[in-house]
Amino acid sequence: MAMRSRSAQALMLTAMVTTAALAGCGGGDESTSSSTTKAERTTTTTTTTAAETTTSRAGIDDLPGCPDTAAVEELLGGPTEMTPSLGGSSSSNSDGGSFNYDYEGCSYELTDGSDGEVNITRVRGHDADGSFFDAAEAGIKADFVDDGMEPLEDLGEDAYRSGTDIVVLVDGAMVFVTAYGDDDEPSLPLARELAESVLAEGSGLVTEADMDCDEIGAMAPESFGTLESTGPTGGVIVIDDLTINPSGCHLSFEDGSSGEVTTAPGDQWDAWVAAEQDSGFTVEYMSLEVAGHRAFDDGEAIIVDDDPNHPLRITSRGDDLDPDQADLRRRLAELVLD
Numbered sequence: 626m627a628m629r630s631r632s633a634q635a636l637m638l639t640a641m642v643t644t645a646a647l648a649g650c651g652g653g654d655e656s657t658s659s660s661t662t663k664a665e666r667t668t669t670t671t672t673t674t675a676a677e678t679t680t681s682r683a684g685i686d687d688l689p690g691c692p693d694t695a696a697v698e699e700l701l702g703g704p705t706e707m708t709p710s711l712g713g714s715s716s717s718n719s720d721g722g723s724f725n726y727d728y729e730g731c732s733y734e735l736t737d738g739s740d741g742e743v744n745i746t747r748v749r750g751h752d753a754d755g756s757f758f759d760a761a762e763a764g765i766k767a768d769f770v771d772d773g774m775e776p777l778e779d780l781g782e783d784a785y786r787s788g789t790d791i792v793v794l795v796d797g798a799m800v801f802v803t804a805y806g807d808d809d810e811p812s813l814p815l816a817r818e819l820a821e822s823v824l825a826e827g828s829g830l831v832t833e834a835d836m837d838c839d840e841i842g843a844m845a846p847e848s849f850g851t852l853e854s855t856g857p858t859g860g861v862i863v864i865d866d867l868t869i870n871p872s873g874c875h876l877s878f879e880d881g882s883s884g885e886v887t888t889a890p891g892d893q894w895d896a897w898v899a900a901e902q903d904s905g906f907t908v909e910y911m912s913l914e915v916a917g918h919r920a921f922d923d924g925e926a927i928i929v930d931d932d933p934n935h936p937l938r939i940t941s942r943g944d945d946l947d948p949d950q951a952d953l954r955r956r957l958a959e960l961v962l963d
Contacts, residue, residue, distance in 0.1 A: 663790045691731035691745060692960050698733075700956055701741060701946065707734040710744045722764055726751035728938055741943030743957060747935040758919065758930040769910035774901050781822065783894065787901055789813040791820040797891040798832045800824075801871050804849075807881035818846045819884045831873070831888055838874035841886050850880045858885055864900040869893055915955060916962040920930070927954040931962055 659912075694707050713727035726841045730746030753760035754919035777784040783794035791802040804815035804825065823831060830837060838855035845852060859872035873887030901907055909924030922930040929937040938960075939954045947953040 628796065650812050692957075694733065696960055697743070697745075697957070699735065700953065700960065701735060701743065703735045703737045703739055703741070705847045706736050708732050708734075710746055712746075722760070723765075724751055724753035724757075724760055726753070726757060730938075735943070735945065739943070739945035741941075741946040743939065743941045743946075743953075745957060745961060746938050746940075747932070748938055749935060756930075756933060758928060758933075761928055762921050765908065765910050765921065769907045772908040773910060774907050780824065785898070785901075786813070789816060792897070793815050793824065794819065794891055794894045795824065796829075796832045799869070799871070799889040799891055799897065800831050801873075801887045801889070801896055802885070804884040805882060809881070812882075813880065815848065815884065818848055819844075819886070822846045823886055831886060836873050836886070836888070838876070842876045845876055845878070845884060849876075849882055849884065850878045853877045854880045858887060860887075864897070864904055867893070867896050867900040869897060909950065913955060915958045918962070920955075920958065922951045922954060924951070927951070927958055928960070929958050937961060 630763070649751065665786075668822075691707070694705060697707075698785050704743050708731070709729070710732040711727075711729050714958040715723070715725045727749050728746040729749050730744065732742060732744045735741040748757050751757045751760075772788050774785055774787050777786055777793075780791070780793055781795075785792050789803070793800045799822075800823075802816050802820040804812045806812040806815060822844045823841065830840055838857065842852045842855040848963075854877045856875050857872070858875035859870065862869040862871065869889045871887035873885065876884040876886075878884075909922070911922045913920040913922060913927070915929050916931070918929050918931040920927060926938055926940040929939075931937055937958060939957050941950045941954055941957075
């Protein structure tokens with residue numbers, strides 16, 4: 626199947642073609658196969674350093690955005706050691722944009738043997754065009770479209786957007802729907818239209834052992850144009866330790882666009898969802914408001930636009946922190962801005 630590999634950012638931070646149209650199609654003699662793996666992340670370099678221990682406690686407290694240790698410890702659930710945190714990052718996204726920035730603030734690390742650390746810093750300088758917050762959010766949003774994962778409740782309880790693909794659990798089968806425009810680029814709107822049409826008109830067909838590709842092609846919405854040919858397709862999807870071998874139909878249209886509808890055993894659904902969500906190559910993005918200010922969280926850091934020149938930036942890591950680290954980062958941001 627021609628589901629494409631996807632790239633991701635690390636920011637320290639979708640009526641039918643008529644039967645008559647199908648009559649002239651050469652179905653069955655076109656076969657495609659491909660292998661899909663998670664692509665490597667776009668290069669991001671981050672350097673963080675802690676100041677020498679000779680730095681005075683007063684100096685640490687005076688750094689911007691550093692709340693009292695006791696208040697942070699209450700949120701982290703244990704004693705911490707606070708040290709200055711200085712660093713810089715170079716980031717690029719799937720749209721080709723890139724910028725550098727540096728930050729300064731405080732690091733709080735658990736000292737009771739638990740694994741946990743948060744960094745509460747402010748962006749001190751950057752070379753992004755215009756606002757740092759706007760540039761950073763635009764970058765992560767672009768990557769989220771290409772490499773993010775989100776539930777599609779209107780398509781069903783078990784339905785997700787995974788990058789530019791639509792994946793749905795239908796009657797015990799995983800159904801993958803992919804589409805490409807006439808420019809051969811992945812198209813989420815087309816994939817969504819194709820998925821909706823197939824699910825509405827032929828959910829039984831996609832769960833058959835031998836999928837009828839001509840019948841699947843007949844379900845393609847009018848936006849695809851005239852169907853040119855259909856044929857079998859298959860491949861392999863590899864996400865970390867999980868391997869899925871979907872197979873199904875490839876649809877080609879006269880304007881150069883194409884679509885694929887493939888299936889895999891439904892008993893791999895839970896493993897696929899978990900693997901996608903846990904993969905370091907799946908981009909996360911959540912728009913927030915913190916203390917009346919615009920904010921977003923990318924799964925590793927929260928950025929708050931409370932200061933146009935020096936926005937707040939909070940990261941967290943560690944197995945012993947609150948499992949919902951995004952919420953922990955939000956609460957830390959509220960603590961700073963209270």
